[in-house]
Each structure stands twice: as C-alpha cells, then as structure tokens.
Amino acid sequence: MREISYRDALREALREEMLRDPTVFLLGEDIGRYWGGAFKVTKGLAEEFGDERVRDTPISESAIVGAAVGAAITGMRPVAEIMFGDLTTLAMDQIANQAAKIRYMFGGQTKVPLVIRTPFGGGVNIAAHHSQCLEAWFMHVPGLQVAVPSTPYDAKGLLKTAIRNDNPVIFCEHKLLYPITGPVPEEEYTLPFGEADIKREGSDVTIVATLYMVHKALNATEKLEEEGISAEVVDPRTLVPLDKETIINSVKKTGRVVIVSEDCKTAGVSAEIAAVIAEEALDYLDAPIKRVANPDVPIPFSPPLENFVIPDENRIIEAVKQVVY
Amino acid sequence: MNPPREKLVEMYRKMLEIRQFEEKVYELYGQNLVPGTIHLYAGQEAVAVGVCANLRREDYIVSTHRGHGHCIAKGADLKRVMAEILGKKTGYCKGKGGSMHIADFSIGILGATGVVGAGIPIAVGAGLSIKLRGTDQVVACFFGDGASNQGTFHEGINMAAIWRLPVLFVCENNLYAMGTRQSRVMLIENIAERASAYGIPGVTVDGNDVLAVYEAAEKAVERAKRGEGPTLIECKTYRHKGHSRMDPATYRPKEEVEFWLKKDPIPRFRNKLSEMNVLSEEELREIETEVSRKIEEAVKFALESPYPEPEEALKDVYA
Numbered sequence A: 001m002r003e004i005s006y007r008d009a010l011r012e013a014l015r016e017e018m019l020r021d022p023t024v025f026l027l028g029e030d031i032g033r034y035w036g037g038a039f040k041v042t043k044g045l046a047e048e049f050g051d052e053r054v055r056d057t058p059i060s061e062s063a064i065v066g067a068a069v070g071a072a073i074t075g076m077r078p079v080a081e082i083m084f085g086d087l088t089t090l091a092m093d094q095i096a097n098q099a100a101k102i103r104y105m106f107g108g109q110t111k112v113p114l115v116i117r118t119p120f121g122g123g124v125n126i127a128a129h130h131s132q133c134l135e136a137w138f139m140h141v142p143g144l145q146v147a148v149p150s151t152p153y154d155a156k157g158l159l160k161t162a163i164r165n166d167n168p169v170i171f172c173e174h175k176l177l178y179p180i181t182g183p184v185p186e187e188e189y190t191l192p193f194g195e196a197d198i199k200r201e202g203s204d205v206t207i208v209a210t211l212y213m214v215h216k217a218l219n220a221t222e223k224l225e226e227e228g229i230s231a232e233v234v235d236p237r238t239l240v241p242l243d244k245e246t247i248i249n250s251v252k253k254t255g256r257v258v259i260v261s262e263d264c265k266t267a268g269v270s271a272e273i274a275a276v277i278a279e280e281a282l283d284y285l286d287a288p289i290k291r292v293a294n295p296d297v298p299i300p301f302s303p304p305l306e307n308f309v310i311p312d313e314n315r316i317i318e319a320v321k322q323v324v325y
Numbered sequence B: 001m002n003p004p005r006e007k008l009v010e011m012y013r014k015m016l017e018i019r020q021f022e023e024k025v026y027e028l029y030g031q032n033l034v035p036g037t038i039h040l041y042a043g044q045e046a047v048a049v050g051v052c053a054n055l056r057r058e059d060y061i062v063s064t065h066r067g068h069g070h071c072i073a074k075g076a077d078l079k080r081v082m083a084e085i086l087g088k089k090t091g092y093c094k095g096k097g098g099s100m101h102i103a104d105f106s107i108g109i110l111g112a113t114g115v116v117g118a119g120i121p122i123a124v125g126a127g128l129s130i131k132l133r134g135t136d137q138v139v140a141c142f143f144g145d146g147a148s149n150q151g152t153f154h155e156g157i158n159m160a161a162i163w164r165l166p167v168l169f170v171c172e173n174n175l176y177a178m179g180t181r182q183s184r185v186m187l188i189e190n191i192a193e194r195a196s197a198y199g200i201p202g203v204t205v206d207g208n209d210v211l212a213v214y215e216a217a218e219k220a221v222e223r224a225k226r227g228e229g230p231t232l233i234e235c236k237t238y239r240h241k242g243h244s245r246m247d248p249a250t251y252r253p254k255e256e257v258e259f260w261l262k263k264d265p266i267p268r269f270r271n272k273l274s275e276m277n278v279l280s281e282e283e284l285r286e287i288e289t290e291v292s293r294k295i296e297e298a299v300k301f302a303l304e305s306p307y308p309e310p311e312e313a314l315k316d317v318y319a
Helices: A008-020 A047-048 A061-073 A083-101 A134-140 A152-164 A212-226 A242-255 A270-285 A303-310 A313-323 B004-029 B045-051 B066-074 B078-085 B119-133 B149-164 B191-198 B210-225 B253-261 B265-275 B281-304 B309-316
Strands: A003-005 A024-028 A054-057 A078-083 A115-120 A145-147 A169-174 A180-183 A197-200 A205-209 A231-237 A237-241 A257-264 A290-294 B061-063 B109-112 B137-146 B165-171 B202-207 B231-236
Touching: A003 A008, A003 A152, A003 B253, A008 A024, A008 A047, A008 A180, A008 A303, A024 A257, A047 A054, A047 A231, A047 B061, A047 B165, A047 B309, A061 A078, A061 A083, A061 B119, A061 B149, A078 B265, A083 A115, A083 A169, A083 A212, A083 B109, A083 B119, A115 A152, A115 A237, A134 A145, A134 A169, A134 A237, A134 A257, A134 A270, A145 A152, A152 A169, A180 B231, A197 B253, A205 A212, A205 A242, A205 A290, A205 A313, A212 A231, A212 A257, A212 B231, A237 B265, A242 A257, A242 A270, A257 A313, A270 A303, A290 A313, B004 B045, B004 B066, B004 B078, B004 B210, B004 B265, B045 B061, B045 B066, B045 B165, B045 B231, B045 B265, B061 B119, B066 B191, B078 B281, B119 B137, B119 B165, B149 B165, B149 B191, B165 B191, B191 B202, B191 B231, B202 B309, B210 B265
Parallel strands: A024 A054, A024 A078, A078 A115, A115 A169, A145 A169, A205 A231, A205 A257, A257 A290, B061 B109, B061 B137, B137 B165, B165 B231, B202 B231
Antiparallel strands: A003 A180, A145 A237, A197 A231
16 A cells, blocks of 8 residues: 555545535635645645635634634535644634534534644644643533544544534644655545544553554554563544543453553543543553653753653653553 | 615614513513523614614624624524523523524524624634625624724634625624723724724714614625625614623713613614604504514513423534
8 A cells, every 4th residue: 555644644635525525625824825834734735726715814813713613604614724733722712612612502503514623742842832732622622523643544534534524623633743654545535533543452551542642652562562561552543532442442451551642641631531441441450540641841842851741652661561560 | 875664664673672672581580580691782773783684584693692682683583582591492592502692593693602702703704605605695793892802803804804705893882891981991982993904994883873874784785795895883882781680880870871871772763764754653653562562472482481301401512
C-alpha cells in the first residue's frame, strides 16, 4: 500500500469530501492560496475549489466558529481551521455554548454539522500559547464529539466521517504528526467514531494513548519487549464517543493499565479513562491504574524544560514497570 | 413610502400581540407559573415588527435573551412560545430552552441566545451560507446596546462587511445593559457611528416609530439583496419593565421613564393608523379584541399542556 503523510491524508479527506458534497466548505486564517494553512494542510485547495469555498478569514476566532455555526444550521457543512489548538479559547463561547448546545436547547429542531480542525501538542519549542493539548476541555461539553487521530490512515478516515457527521466535531490534530507517513489506501474509506484501534497487541499490560503519545508508546513497547514485557497499545481514536469496551476488554486481558496523554494530569484525558476503568473493570486489575501525563504546569519554552514536561518513552517504560510486578 | 394597508394592519396586530403576550407573561410570572427568569420586550415592539415586516418566511432572524417579541414578529406560534416559557412539553423546544432560547427553524427563527452578543457571528454564518448557496434570503440579527461592547460585535460585523453578506445588524438601544446606562460604558451617543469602522452604512432611527424602523430595514434589505452587504441599524427604544424578573429598575430616573412611556410605540402607531384612515376606531377595537382572545388561547394551551417526561432531559444531545 502507498504511504503518505498525515498532512496529505487530511488534505485528501478534505478534497474528497468537497468533491462529494457541495455544501462542504473551509474557513480559517491563512488557509487559502496565499499560505495554504499554517501547517499546509489546505495547500492547493483554494486553487482547485476557489476562494469562496476555501475562505481566508480575519484573525477573529470567535467569528470563525460562530460563522461556522450559523452556516451549519442553515444547510452547510463548514470545516473551520483554528490555527493552534490554544486559540480555541478565543472561540470557547461559540464552541461550548453555541455549537454544542444549539441542538439540545432548541429541542432537537436542528443539527450542527461542523468540524473544527486544530493542531494541539508540544515538542516544537513554541511555549505556552502554542503547545497545549486541550482535548479534555471539549470532552467535558455534552454535544461535542472529539476525534484524536494518531496516524495518516486514521486521520483521513476519521476526518471524512467528521465532515459527514451531523454533530459538531472538535478534530484534534498534532503538530508533530503532520510529517509522519503511513499506509493509506487509494480507495475511498471512512472510519467510524467510537471505535478504538489496537495499535499493537500484547498480553502483560495495556497502554492507552492518544495522538503523538501513541507513537511514543509504540516506541516504548519495543524496549519493553526486549525486557520480556508484552505491552498492548490501545488508541481510542475518538474521545467522544469513547470506545469503553475495547479499553475494558484489553484491561480484562492484561490486568494492568498505563494511560498516557499529553495534557495536564488534573482532570485530563487520562483522568476520564482511568475513571471508566475504575468504575467498570476494577475487579480485573492486578495493579493500580497508572497515569503518565504532563505535570500541572504551562508548557515551557526551553528544550530541556519542555522535554521534562511532556511524557517521553522513558516515563512510559518506568510507569509500565511500576504496574508489571 | 408607507407599506400597503394590509401590511400596516398586520404590523399593528403583531405589535399588540407582543404587548399583550408580554403583559400576560408578567402576570403569570407574578403567579409563580413561570419558572426561572423573564426578559420582557414590552416597549420595544416597533423594532421587531418594523424589521420583520420586511422579511419573508424563508428569511432568517437571530434573537436574544429578550426575544419573545422577535419570535412573535417573525410569525412564531403564540401557543408554542407560551408553552415553552412555562416549561411545557408542547413548547417550541419541548421545555429544554425556556424564555431565553426559543427557535422555530421552519420559519427562519434560528434561535435566541442567552449569551450577550453571541448571536452576531451566528447571523454572519447564516449570511455566509446564503451567499454560498446563492439564494436571495436575508438575515436580521437583533442585539442590544450592551452587546455592541462585546468582541463578537466587532469580529462579526467586520466579517460580514468584508464578505458583503446579506445581514441586517439591528441594535436595540434601550439605553441600559441590565442596570448599566449606555453613557457609563461608551463615549458615543449613537452606536450606529460604529458602522463607519467597518465601512458599512449605519443609521440611527426612532425605535418607537414602527414606520421609521420599517423604512430603515427596507433599505437595508434592498442593499443586502443587491449584494452590497450589511447595514447597522440602531433603534433607540426603551423597555417598559426592568431587565428581568421583577427588577423594579430603580436605576432609571422617574422623569426618563415618563418621557419614554409617552413615546410608547403602540398608541403612537394606533393614532397614526387613525389619522391615515387605515383603520376606523371600530376596526381597531376589533383587532384588539381578537388579539386578546388569541393570547388567552395561548395561555390556556400552555397551562393545560403537560410537563415533559423527566427522561426527556437525556434526549437531543446528539443528532
């Protein structure tokens, strides 16, 4: 199978959905012909589909998302790009109070089929305003769905599903994933929401990881294998809806679990997953649940500081060894 | 140019419907029959009616927390509005929205928001959708003087301006954002002046003169349909009651309240209709009786409707 980058996989998904459905359009800052998106995901699309459907906007995050909401409730399928995940904070009312609640508040009269694509994550030394992982914020708002693809294959299949989805989707990308390559079929496919993927099978311990942490977890499993520990890596792929069943079945099989996520530990992604396991599979655990996440600090700039904050393979290995005894 | 006779009559009827509806809501609130809070539109009827008289069924409006009047002016069913305000199953939102969140997508009411200024970008999006779909619809976005100090006002109007979207930004300047007088939070008297910052027309009209509002909205609709973009219409008006619930509005000077009560849009329009020989005294009374009956029917329907099943709370989160 051919291999393409995560970035190109996302672009293919956007392009195919725009060809398939004339109501799909893109809006965001510098996504058009002059720049092609800060991370070049939309490069070339304005040339193909025109400036009306690949729409550069002013630096107005609240109006970008609000405009997407207004378009979504009047028959369109907007895909908004927020240049950095940290900047979703500027649009939080439109995301959390408007997009998420309009269907419910109005008694199911309408649907809000919009996607907000945004890159999260650190590792590129751009400090506290351009490096956060805020997925958990959106998990906490009923009405939103949250996708967290870790590979080119997942990115393409999930983005196509997100665009066809009748709910507002926060589509979380990761800056370090854009250049990563992987197999993506030429043929059309979509991936369902709420279906985790076992990225590696194992029998001694379950590692639940998302986004770039999936890759760090996979690297860690190789070293663990050398030490005779067989680790299974479960990638939920969407946090809302969350495929509890796959996670719990894996935990039932291994009896031990480490949850890895790149956000602050307190009330983070790992907290919710740990709670689910504690509620539904406690009796199957042979060791306490272990979480590997950022300490509760902003993302610092200087490389040694940032590297210290964001989980790495060593911290994952160390955590695994603490539960495999 | 005044609108045709049937339109004038319909406008008077709608204004009366709103006034009597709001008086009834106030009365029911006093009897503890309305849960939560209420923001009454009484006094501002000329704005919603003057604007919506220019709209067709397929045109959109975006409303606010003080939104009963907008919905009635756009043609909402009084029974279902009243039932929603009372939290009943038969309400527009099955009791999930209440007074601050009424919508009727079948007639272009895209909903009322409880967050001041939040509707502005949503109206921009509806305008963008119209442009992309290539229809000749327009959007009227209602908001208050307070909302014009929100960032969404700046972001939204600028965006609509650069894309020349068919949106009417209707600022209902009732002089007070809750208890805060306009002069305490902005140094300009006319909010319409802000339009110049976005390169679009801004007009200030007497918001208690339904024909003045009608005319301004008519021009804005024509401009929107010509593809020339949005207009900011500031309507100077006044709410007869306090901000919410039983707010006695003691922050408003007595003389000011009296001044504005004399400018009540409904008697003004009534006199005008008489002067213009559009309606005789007898015909006016007939309309007033019909409206009262309609309001009574709405109240009866709402009171007799059941509350939703508690489990209804779990539905409609996702499509």
